[in-house]
Amino acid sequence: MKANIKAISYYLPKKILSNELINQEFPEWDIEKISSKTGISSRHISAVDEFSSDMAVKAAEKLFVEYDINKSEIDFLLFCTQSPDYFLPTTACILQERLGLNTGIGALDFNLGCSGFVYGLSLAKGLIAGGMAKNVLLITSETYTKFIHPEDKSNKTIFGDASAATLISNEDGFCSIGDFIFGTDGKGAENLIVKQGGMRFPVSNENDDVTDEFGNVRNDKNLFMNGTEIFNFTGEFVPKLTHAILEKNNLTMEQVDLFVFHQANKYMLNHLRKKIGIPESKFFIAMQHCGNTVSSTIPIALYEAQKQSMFIDKKNLIIAGFGVGYSWAACNLILK
Template identity: 85%
Template sequence: MKAYIKAVSYYLPEAILSNDLINKDFPEWDIEKISSKTGINSRHISAADEFSSDMAVKAAEKLFKEHNIDKSSIDFLLFCTQSPDYFLPTTACIIQEKLGLKTSIGALDFNLGCSGFVYGLSLAKGLIAGSMAQNVLLITAETYSKFIHPKDKSNKTIFGDASAATLISSENGFCSIEKFVFGTDGKGAENLIVKQGGMRYPVSENEDIEDEFGNIRNDKNLFMNGTEIFNFTGEFVPKLTESILEKSDLSKDDIDLFIFHQANKYMLNHLRKKIKIPEDKFFIAMEHCGNTVSSTIPIAIYEAQKQAKFNEAKNVVLAGFGVGYSWGACNLIIGN
């Protein structure tokens, strides 16, 4: 049975952290340098009392309203987050109640970062192919800002909070979901990590540590080894792209649009050049929201639709990669 992406919407929190505001906190951090290197002009930050479930509900409500979707048609809810409301209960259960979805649906959380949307599409397709669901609501939501130390200028510059809601259906949508490839390498786990807060390292008081670049954090905060993450993407993402093309029996020239996880502009352009993707086939949409982790790809899909990028397209490749290490890619066929 075929599975289709029927509709996408997204929600950004009200508070905006602009490059101007970052420059006020860190005068040595040049505004033009931030914009040119990261490709980010502003990012949205969740309120102190706003959490992943709140943002998920707002994204889903936008989806229902913008695309005239009857919420009673939803028969499975998938929620991707690394910043859940609680260890337990499952945040997807909370979202089900807040949205007023029927109680006969399945609902679960899965913990993945920048590859999460691609993995979510695969889970949704599997549910539909197995005749376990007809309409799957896939929601991605992160509040990474709550993990970031106020004086960590590096991570503060890159990450923003957001939620995206996607309807995957057995009925025709604007594109069919086709082949997938995946990858995992846990040896990179400590290169992008919030060390404390789980069972292995419960939260305790820590002294702040300043790194060689002047970023301050402790083990309760998000740590990212930028050099190692960059090296990982440079090694694995070209192979990932080659693998999905081979599995889909397509050449690079057959692809009309590539939408990668929106990590930062510098990394994306490096990958584009390394893989030899023409600039007009490589979509970037992050200047207004930053790196929103699992929501970057659906946000980019929404913006690509708004800019009519799919109107003349047939084949699209999605690729997510990052924390874990985890990576995944799939191809879409527009209008199929």
């Protein structure tokens, strides 16, 4: 049984952190330099009392209204986040009640970052192919900015908060979901990590701030990203991932009409595009207005591409997510 993406919507918090505001706080960071290197002019920041579930509700409700979706037909809810409301209960269970979904549905959280949307599509496809669900609501929602130290100017320029809601169905949609490739390499776990807050390293009250060679202030309660190692990881694995997903779906580079990768930052994306040999006309970037929103970057880009009529007279679309874990995944979407 085929699984199809019927609709995508997304929500961005009201508070905006522009490059101008970052420059006011860190005058040594030139506005144009930030824009040209990251490809980001502004990012949205969740309010102090706004959490992943709150954004998820707004994204899902927007989806229901925008596409006139009968939520009583949803029979499974998948929620991807690395910033859940609680350790327990499961945030997806809370979302079932807040969204007014049937109590006869399945609901679960899964913890993945930049590869999360692609993994979520695979889970939804499996549920539909196995006859366990007909309409799966996949929500990605992340508040990474709550993990970032106020004086960590590097990560502040890159990450933004967002939530995206996607309906996957056994009924017709704007594209069907093809085959997948997955990958995992846990040896890179500490290169993108929030060390404290779990069971192994509970939150400490000590002030353990450390300033790196670039003037970024961090501690083990905050998001740490080893930019060099992450860049090296993507440069090694994403080209292999791209060629593997083409082979898995019996496609050549020429047969793919559009590539949508995880929107990490413009510099990294262009480096990957050139290394893989993807023409610029076939490579879609949509992060200027929201930044790197982790698991929501791909659905946001797909929404914007569809809005800009990028899917007209197109057939094959390759999406790829990669990052924290290390974790990576790709799949082919067949446009209709």
